[in-house]
Amino acid sequence: MATVIDEPQTGRFRSPFEIETPPGAEGWREMYPPYLLFSEENRAFEDSVFWIWDSMHLPEVELPFDTHTHENWMPAFSVSNSRVFALPPSNGGTQRMLNGYEYVTLTPVTDPRELEARSTVFAARAGYYYQNWNELFERWKVKAEKLIGDMAALEVAERLPDLESDEFFRAHPAANSGQFLLRAYDTLMQMDITAWTYHFEMLNIGYAAYLNLFMFCRQAFPGITDQTLAHMLSGTETMYMRPDAELRKLARLAIDLGIGQRVASSADPQQVIAALRSDPAGQQWLQALESIKQPWFNLSTGNGLYHHHVSWNEDLRVPFKAMTGYIQTLQRGGSIDRPVNEINERKQRLTAEYRGLLQTEEDRQVFDQNLGLARTVATFIEDHAFIIHDWYHSVEWNKVREFGRFLANNRFIDQVDDLFYLNRWEVPQALFEAVSAWSSVTPCRGANGYWKGHVQKRKGIIEALRKWTPPPALGPVPTESDDPVMLMLYGLNTERIQSWLGVGDGSANVLRGVAASSGQATGTARVVRSVNELSQVHEGEILVCPLTEPAWSPIFSTIKAAVSDIGGIMSHSAIISREYGLPAVVGTGNGTTRIKTGDTITVDGTAGVVTIHAG
């Protein structure tokens, strides 16, 4: 990938207007809503700011419908900063799609007078949250779980009736099923906006408390690593630990019931389950399995932001593979207990030791306050991701599929998942047309190939875009010192961005990133670009991916080390890598392009360096 450096000091990535459409992807702009595209009308702004490819959240090319997640989350993130909490240094950011990938620009606030005015509002509002954090988080959980329940209960017709039934007529006089269907879609989209509003309600101010602790500790201990700081904060009993903990329990239960061998089978999970139904022990075990599926099997096999990131509920291979490993360990007489007490004791000891190194009693008091607040907010920061990214999204994608089923039943599309080739505004157009045609009992364009033609064409475009590698950034590198929001959310500072500009200048065999989990490992690289390729990973290989995902946990027990393109020290992946004791370097910018499957590489998770030895 060519990068252009205009100014020796600041540097500049290519303009979004210079990026060419990959061959075979002509017409890609028509897939996405106009507001998501770089445009001549808005060029003055778009060409003047710095854009980063958000490969931390969205490493794969996006189908048109999938962009609705960040179409909703980016304003929710921003409005919390700009209009609600008045987070002093940031108004959030905005987004554009380029060749099927999302680019983000952040909008920092730098005017000293504005910063001051905002800080008063922020102190009062965020202060209220910090003071009442646990209570507000309890309330938050109640409303978030209610939202998920309401969404699951949303009724979506598979087909519209030839004639409304008497029952329907009595319950809803003079209403009709078409009207209900359209309302259900609107409600779904409303709920998604609400979900993202909840998501950011406590997140940005939580990160502000993290930042406060990190800055203080870096001042006191200039050489302290980010991973050490993260370790001081990490909880051992977060929701993300539960699915795996439940699998360990199921593994033990299988052994106790004498059916370990039958569960730990290499057969397809559905066959295993069918076979277990035949006897009481099997039935008892299956009952236990069913009882934990809600909510714990809503763990996404990815980060939940793509429709194909199905959860364990839809794809039982991941949990069954993990249980097989646990059962085999138990059968060999090994232990599968997580040493929770040891982990907690070690964490406490380390924290006390750093505290003891502080030079004054005042510093120790400040440390206690900062750490106390950071640990308070950590409960939300760690658990919100499971509730929204995994649980909520599993329910949402499946609800969206119900509209896909309706459209497929009405011959608007061939298969349920073809819906995802329509964007969020095209789906209600199709639904509206279907309902109109149903109302007037007339044929319609949509059922006669209009949308199928679009889907077909877009499948080709998506395949072409999938082969394209997005540059890590676009536009001029900001000259301001590090943006604290950019640092906290994306793990990006000016130094790292500058290092991307150096791509191809000499050090071709060395990649630098964030040291996410300490240790060193050398082995064979396996480049995995999407969750669907995860099964190609062999034991003892080094995973190289756009981002590492907590829900890939079982894979982490077989790989040697992990490397990712983007990710900060607080990304869930970094936390899981530390938990598994795997060396990990995240935020390399372009590891998946520069490393090829089969390369021998060394991952130094302490220094944040990956070395490519040979192919």
Add this chain to the structure above:
Amino acid sequence: MRAEPYVIWLADCTRDCLPVVGGKAIGLGALVREGFQVPAGFAISTSAYREHIDHNGLAGPLQALVTECTSLEAQKRASEEIRQLFEASRPSPRIEDEVLAAYARLYGDASAPVAVRSSATAEDLADASFAGQQETYLWILGGAEVLEHIVRCWASLFTPQAIAYRARPRSASLHGVNARTRVADLAMGVVVQRMVPAEAAGVMFTIDPVTGDPSGIVVEAAYGLGAAVVNGEVTPDRVCVDKVLLEIRSRTIGTKALAHRFDPAVQGTRLEEVPPLLQTQLCLTDDEVIHLAALGKKMELAMGRAQDMEWAIGAGRSGPREVFLLQARPETVWSQKPRRPLVQPESTVMDRILQAMRVPRPSASEADLRASQTGAPGSDRQMP
């Protein structure tokens, strides 16, 4: 006639012996008593030095030579004449007897290699880092040689730099030493230790000497004897270790092109070139660095303050290489800075959060004014 013995074994060099054996011997004594692996050795007391001055009638000539010695040229001349005086002097039979007996006990063999090093006493302790009082003679073989180098260490009290330093009025105000220090008040201890056949050696600080990070331990290492690092003759490898986790934070490979090594041909040390391939590798393994750092951490804990240490690593009696500590003294740069709180003590968590987000801290009056205008409750004073 004499108040203290001439020879004091390192294990007996306790804090209260400082005026008798000097700082280096005290540091080593502490290491021995804390159970660290230190090359066996003994100190020659200042009583021996004084006996030597008396025995050879040096007091008068020395005082005469250093008095009114203000110009650089004069100091150089005086130093040279004093060196010749010491060279011509002979230790008293009693000193000879005690030193030779101790040397023989060190190995059970009167021709094994030792290091002979000066050990500055209380009066000069604060000045100990300036050149001329840090004499170290390596690979000294045989009783006669040992005695000769002990006398050389004594003579190093009067290097031109030392004479000049004592003549400086600033020295007096800084360290409480009278500008016209009487020669009779000066004394020097000496340490005699078994020689470690070092494959690598260097220094270690239990606080990051660059940033003052109290959670960092920095190890600097090069091939051969430690002199290459201590004298700044090479760019050493530099490894930073997290003191709490005992994990390596960073490794920087130095060129370390030269190494002081024992040369059997000359029965002494020689400065050799290091083969290019070895120059580009770390001269210590990670395990060795961690082991060293653990020793540093333990010593800091025992002494109650950050340490500045010297170490060497050489072939063990069997199996892996062994680490020896050669010196431990309190770190002086960061430890002597006044301890001030890192943030304004009256700040609230909210003040600090705003600062972390790079928001300039408003003055209290402005903040109060704004708070009363907007009706926002007590601005930044409501944090937990």
